[in-house]
Amino acid sequence: MIQPADFLTIILILSSAILAARLLTPHIVKIFTYAPSRLDRFLDPIEKGIYRLLGVDPSHGMGWREYFLSAVIINIFQMALAFIVFVFQGGLPLNPQGFPGLGLDLAFMQVISFATNTNLQHYNGEGVCTQLPNCSTLSTNSAGQPIPGLSYLSQMTAVQFLQFTSAATGICVAAALIRGFVAGSKDMGNFYTDFVRSLTRLLFPLCFVAALIFVGLGVPQTLDGYQILHTVEGSTQTVLVGPVASLVSIMQLGTNGGGFFGANSAYPFQNPNPASDVFQIFLMLLIPTSLCFVYGHMLGKRKEARPILWGAYALFAIDLLIAFIPNYSLGPGMEVRFGGFFTSFWTVVTTAVTTGSVNSSLFGNHPLVILSAFMGMLIQSTPGGKGVGVMYMVMYIIITVFIVGLMSGRTPEYLGMKISARDVKLVMIAFLVHPVIILVPTVLAYATGAASAIGVCVNCPAASTGFTQIFYEFTSAAANNGSDFLGATGNTPFFNISAGLVMFLGRFLPIGVLLALAGSMINRKRTSEIGLKTDSVTFTIVLVGSILLLVVLTFFPFLALGPILEFFQKRVNGF
């Protein structure tokens, strides 16, 4: 059970994140309603310069198709640029360790991973070098594949670059979706304008401040190579540094989660103390929470944000309850400075907002904490990832409205608009993408022997642990979460290519379908008479209930084979 001081810690962190998110809301609303702001004097000339370079008209309103197409095409070009950097890093500058380029299948998987805001990593940022500080020869994983590292240039112009752009893309598509529901909207906005403004007005300023705070707390930020030192006992030690703080700021604020080091935020240089840990948790929660408020503000009906925000936090509270049932104490796979408490709390938050960064080794976590992590990733809106969390919540709301409509025998409606059969089909497609792309590859991994090839045991007492790992990999990929059991073990062609495809579909298919839905809401007839109040407490409860029902019904058999079975096995055999 949870200690009172720890309970208070959670309440304080969550309430300060919600408060800060609320304070940030008017600023984000101004960005996406193209309203005048105090930043205009400074930023307008820069942004206009960028639009001129691009050759686009920033005031041109796009339909959902054009908006979606622009987002996908830009993302593909960005992936292509990062792909080139990954593959050719060996010959490019800013590579003091001499890391060779990544293999093609790994580079393919990694660019999708970062561009889709997933950040699964089948490499170790610092490599596993046989001869430090020179890393031109690398150790291999259990499948015989090398465990590659990244040059500083790759960390900057591939990883950080895509972390910024994927976060910006997520916020933009959420803004476009909301515009579809705003009464009187004529179009979905302009993707280029949204993208540029979310970078210049939101992500750059916040990340800049956050990065400097991280450096102050002890996170390195340098372009010098690894430091070689002589310890007092006379041995040599290699200290792995690099441009870490700038990456950590966007990986957390952008709910990306991909770390500079293989051990992610368990590595002391990425997360040196409890203060930096709490600040990272705060950053993860900030924008996803803020976007819940933004939804209500942009609609002009602030109360409509209530079911989204409180629904999300109610589900988050359920995750926390599950995770804190067992006793938490410092165990193997954890870091002393975080202890059992910050480890469990982090694991729940990082999956609830689909960041996917870790501050422990997941092997050290209790099965119930893992179950709670699964819940966060399967629901995807507690409050979910940057932008997409809100989109999924709208999807759940429409499903709920439909179910409630069926039960009461009325035509389902939302915000005074009738929900048609086509709308329900679209949201069902968006919902069903998820189970299909998780469960099919999980089964394939076993059927093709790819699971046993990386040392996951299939017929042994610990088979449930192995199953949890594989199921977790694809859940994390599909939810664009990125927290990960496999790590560099997963660097095999099967897992690279399958995870790459799952991430791409898990990202762009639901976004496309939900934008199509929102696009069809523009110009739809609205009645002022409200049949079903969707801003009430009752509706929020029904919403939370239907989300749990949908997710549990879809995934229960798989959860039962993984973390639930593991829990009972450990209960019998001792933890």
Added chain:
Amino acid sequence: MSLKREIRQTSLPAIRLAVISMILCGLLFPLLVTGFAQVLFPGQADGSIAHLGTSKIGSYLIAQNFSRPFFFQSRNSSLSASGVDPDITLQDAQSQVARISSATNITRDQLNTLINQHIEGTFWIFGYPYVNVLTLNLALIQSYQTVYQQLDPNIFRQ
């Protein structure tokens, strides 16, 4: 408009935006942060390096292998997630007091006081206390210079 034409029309500005965003997010941003960080927090930005005299003897944030009986020892690397956990719990530190005391003739009380002076990780009623191994060992070396000079003169080599 056909899909093919739409894609062709979007491609040119899309390539340009990809390149511009790569320069802004991937180069300009991290370089700007590096510049400010090196001016504002040079010590942390370079990896919180610990010094003894003028020589660099480690990083406060990265565990190193202390094997001699007169030093506090880090956790076994396989027990932590990072493999380089620089801290140990209070209990762990206290359990090493007897060994260090008999190796150095520093009293247990003095060692316990030293531990208590270097507790980190708590704030008011929050958090769990721990101590940094390198900080403790440096404090030992500096507070009991003559003792450590006798135990191993190489510690103070420049």
